[in-house]
Amino acid sequence: MTRRRVVQVDLAERSYPIVLGHETLDEVGARIARCTGSSQAALVSVPPVNRRYGARVARSLRDAGLRVHRFEIPDGDAAKTLRQVAKLYDGFLERGLDRSSVVVALGGGMVGDLAGFAAATFLRGIQLVQVPTTLLAMVDAGVGGKVGVNLKQGKNLVGAFHQPRLVWIDVAVLRSLPRRLRAAGLAEVVKAGAIWDAAFFAELEGAGEKLLDVDPKLLVPILERACQIKAEVVSADEREAGVRMLLNFGHTLAHAVEALRRYRSILHGEAVAIGMVFAARRSEELGLAPAGTADRLQALLERLELPTRVPRFERRAYLRALAVDKKKRDAHVRFVVLRELGRAETRPLLPAEILPPARGRQGAGRGRR
Amino acid sequence: MTRRRVVQVDLAERSYPIVLGHETLDEVGARIARCTGSSQAALVSVPPVNRRYGARVARSLRDAGLRVHRFEIPDGDAAKTLRQVAKLYDGFLERGLDRSSVVVALGGGMVGDLAGFAAATFLRGIQLVQVPTTLLAMVDAGVGGKVGVNLKQGKNLVGAFHQPRLVWIDVAVLRSLPRRLRAAGLAEVVKAGAIWDAAFFAELEGAGEKLLDVDPKLLVPILERACQIKAEVVSADEREAGVRMLLNFGHTLAHAVEALRRYRSILHGEAVAIGMVFAARRSEELGLAPAGTADRLQALLERLELPTRVPRFERRAYLRALAVDKKKRDAHVRFVVLRELGRAETRPLLPAEILPPARGRQGAGRGRR
Numbered sequence: 001m002t003r004r005r006v007v008q009v010d011l012a013e014r015s016y017p018i019v020l021g022h023e024t025l026d027e028v029g030a031r032i033a034r035c036t037g038s039s040q041a042a043l044v045s046v047p048p049v050n051r052r053y054g055a056r057v058a059r060s061l062r063d064a065g066l067r068v069h070r071f072e073i074p075d076g077d078a079a080k081t082l083r084q085v086a087k088l089y090d091g092f093l094e095r096g097l098d099r100s101s102v103v104v105a106l107g108g109g110m111v112g113d114l115a116g117f118a119a120a121t122f123l124r125g126i127q128l129v130q131v132p133t134t135l136l137a138m139v140d141a142g143v144g145g146k147v148g149v150n151l152k153q154g155k156n157l158v159g160a161f162h163q164p165r166l167v168w169i170d171v172a173v174l175r176s177l178p179r180r181l182r183a184a185g186l187a188e189v190v191k192a193g194a195i196w197d198a199a200f201f202a203e204l205e206g207a208g209e210k211l212l213d214v215d216p217k218l219l220v221p222i223l224e225r226a227c228q229i230k231a232e233v234v235s236a237d238e239r240e241a242g243v244r245m246l247l248n249f250g251h252t253l254a255h256a257v258e259a260l261r262r263y264r265s266i267l268h269g270e271a272v273a274i275g276m277v278f279a280a281r282r283s284e285e286l287g288l289a290p291a292g293t294a295d296r297l298q299a300l301l302e303r304l305e306l307p308t309r310v311p312r313f314e315r316r317a318y319l320r321a322l323a324v325d326k327k328k329r330d331a332h333v334r335f336v337v338l339r340e341l342g343r344a345e346t347r348p349l350l351p352a353e354i355l356p357p358a359r360g361r362q363g364a365g366r367g368r369r
Numbered sequence: 370m371t372r373r374r375v376v377q378v379d380l381a382e383r384s385y386p387i388v389l390g391h392e393t394l395d396e397v398g399a400r401i402a403r404c405t406g407s408s409q410a411a412l413v414s415v416p417p418v419n420r421r422y423g424a425r426v427a428r429s430l431r432d433a434g435l436r437v438h439r440f441e442i443p444d445g446d447a448a449k450t451l452r453q454v455a456k457l458y459d460g461f462l463e464r465g466l467d468r469s470s471v472v473v474a475l476g477g478g479m480v481g482d483l484a485g486f487a488a489a490t491f492l493r494g495i496q497l498v499q500v501p502t503t504l505l506a507m508v509d510a511g512v513g514g515k516v517g518v519n520l521k522q523g524k525n526l527v528g529a530f531h532q533p534r535l536v537w538i539d540v541a542v543l544r545s546l547p548r549r550l551r552a553a554g555l556a557e558v559v560k561a562g563a564i565w566d567a568a569f570f571a572e573l574e575g576a577g578e579k580l581l582d583v584d585p586k587l588l589v590p591i592l593e594r595a596c597q598i599k600a601e602v603v604s605a606d607e608r609e610a611g612v613r614m615l616l617n618f619g620h621t622l623a624h625a626v627e628a629l630r631r632y633r634s635i636l637h638g639e640a641v642a643i644g645m646v647f648a649a650r651r652s653e654e655l656g657l658a659p660a661g662t663a664d665r666l667q668a669l670l671e672r673l674e675l676p677t678r679v680p681r682f683e684r685r686a687y688l689r690a691l692a693v694d695k696k697k698r699d700a701h702v703r704f705v706v707l708r709e710l711g712r713a714e715t716r717p718l719l720p721a722e723i724l725p726p727a728r729g730r731q732g733a734g735r736g737r738r
Contacts (some may be wrong), residue, residue, distance in 0.1 A: 086451055086520075093522045093693070121490070124517060124528040148493060151455075153462045159493040159530060324462070 018167040022216035029060030034145035038102040045106040046075040088118040102127040108134035116147030120162035135185025142167040143230040184269025192229040197340025249336040250276030256321035273306035284336040322351035387536040391585035398429030407471040413484035414442040414475040459486040471496040477503035485516030489531035504554025511536040512599040522624035553638025561598040567711025618705040619645030625690035642675035652706040
């Protein structure tokens with residue numbers, strides 16, 4: 001058995017643990033009972049995850065003395081809607097959940113976001129535990145407390161900050177995750193290194209494609225460091241406003257790509273990989289990062305089987321999509337640039353500066369998939 | 370001109386002012402500009418309030434340099450729905466509001482709750498300013514940061530805590546408020562005295578029916594003290610969990626009454642008046658409050674032309690309505706009782722203990738309207 005690792009996330013209001021391990025799903029109920037003091041749990045999941053792990057988590061909760069109510073929501077980001085949240089409210093009321101109950105989100109980022117937003121707003125907020133089952137959700141959704149849903153106009157336009165009581169990461173569940181989804185999650189791990197920790201980035205380069213196998217001895221410490229970095233960034237933001245924006249590295253273009261693809265045929269992590277290489281290249285062009293930065297980033301992402309080429313759409317369509325992105329302050333978008341691998345900062349740029357006329361066409365042909 | 374009064378609400382994250390005065394609506398824009406730093410405001414109101422004050426507030430905001438987008442929502446608690454919130458999201462996006470924008474809620478509690486919930490969740494939370502135009506909203510919605518909407522199953526079942534940047538109270542607007550609505554607002558003022566401040570309660574008894582006139586010299590200090598009490602209670606809750614529950618005095622039964630009346634033909638403050646007398650009488654019956662407490666409370670509320678008699682519905686219907694109330698912890702409801710006028714505490718009671726079989730019928734005949 002791999003040693004259990006704990007990342008403590010320290011926040012002003014309260015802190016909570018991220019517990020990482022291997023084959024630990026049967027123990028989650030006891031820990032939830034201890035962390036929350038709840039007597040009732042709403043276990044929210046999507047069909048494929050529920051089939052595979054729902055009964056185990058439910059049993060673990062019941063063994064710990066909780067009454068368990070199971071809820072299934074449709075899979076896929078297209079179902080991350082207010083309508084689905086409203087259905088959860090109805091279910092919560094029907095089953096008699098109250099303020100002392102806990103919502104357990106079992107699934108990928110979509111489940112965490114949707115069930116998390118329901119938890120954040122039901123009765124003005126009840127307790128939340130995240131049990132992420134994708135690599136992306138493990139490193140991305142675990143820290144920061146961001147929950148929310150999409151509107152037809154764009155992704156995550158409605159939401160809240162709602163810190164979980166506990167994040168429970170069992171890397172064994174990654175074995176049932178398709179290789180493509182594991183790769184997509186690694187994009188966020190690479191991001192953590194690129195914006196914050198050059199040594200960690202080099203460590204990822206050292207491991208390369210081995211990261212795609214589920215080797216707990218390699219993966220648990222890597223995910224631990226990725227979670228730590230996110231926790232450091234989020235904590236730093238309480239002192240230095242805006243540091244947290246660095247986590248959006250690659251995300252400005254990624255959101256535009258996802259919107260233009262209508263959230264189909266591309267995974268969030270894949271869009272982020274494209275967005276990061278694009279942002280690194282813009283950083284070089286703006287004279288902010290040394291030459292070779294983008295190539296090194298692109299090389300690692302390609303070893304992880306991630307796309308890095310900007311999909312071809314009209315430049316006008318990109319500009320419109322960038323303008324709706326919620327990180328803008330008035331007309332400007334706070335765009336995250338690299339100064340070098342391991343160090344990032346934000347720049348207020350107009351959409352037309354992010355995507356200059358020549359660059360749009362040229363850039364689309366430069367990367368490859 | 371009456372002297373301007375300011376109640377500073379101190380909260381861990383940040384503090385904000387409640388500014389009270391008379392004929393001050395034209396100055397609100399300058400203060401909002403200073404408090405928020407926003408360049409765009411979404412002014413949200415309901416038709417009757419909008420017709421009377423919307424243009425003045427919008428002009429004041431424009432004079433202070435803000436771009437103003439006006440939104441009208443249907444009046445009445447029945448429109449406090451997720452659907453109306455979703456419409457506001459659409460409008461906010463269409464007009465290009467961003468994270469630095471401010472939502473200005475101009476109206477009664479319903480507007481503050483609905484627009485406040487939209488502000489709390491749009492782009493994961495943007496700034497909020499409350500400009501309450503009913504007496505109830507001035508003393509109730511100003512402090513505490515509670516925002517939210519109703520579900521068909523009950524009132525305020527969905528929501529968030531979202532502190533405003535500023536609360537702007539101009540008592541002159543109360544002149545256009547029907548006398549019945551002014552009375553309903555005074556129920557919450559009486560509540561503040563009953564749970565927290567015996568001297569203030571006596572002061573209210575001294576003023577009696579004069580409180581129903583809009584005399585700024587009398588009313589501004591009274592509202593100031595009522596806001597202060599709520600601020601004290603909310604701040605105390607950060608040290609002593611549960612103190613805030615005292616603000617629910619009278620509300621357990623009030624919510625049931627409102628639900629059974631389907632939120633029609635009864636105002637929130639009227640339901641609270643009924644609930645407070647009911648709770649005071651239960652406090653006496655349980656041997657917690659001295660004899661005469663309920664009579665004294667009832668007498669003051671009747672001088673303020675408020676109903677105090679429990680509407681006749683089946684006891685079973687009341688029990689069902691009490692069981693859905695969100696303040697319960699498992700089967701128990703945290704019911705607020707008086708120990709004397711000026712001092713309250715909570716008791717965990719079962720719905721059947723709140724409304725014992727005999728009491729239901731007896732109590733319904735005791736009060737009068």
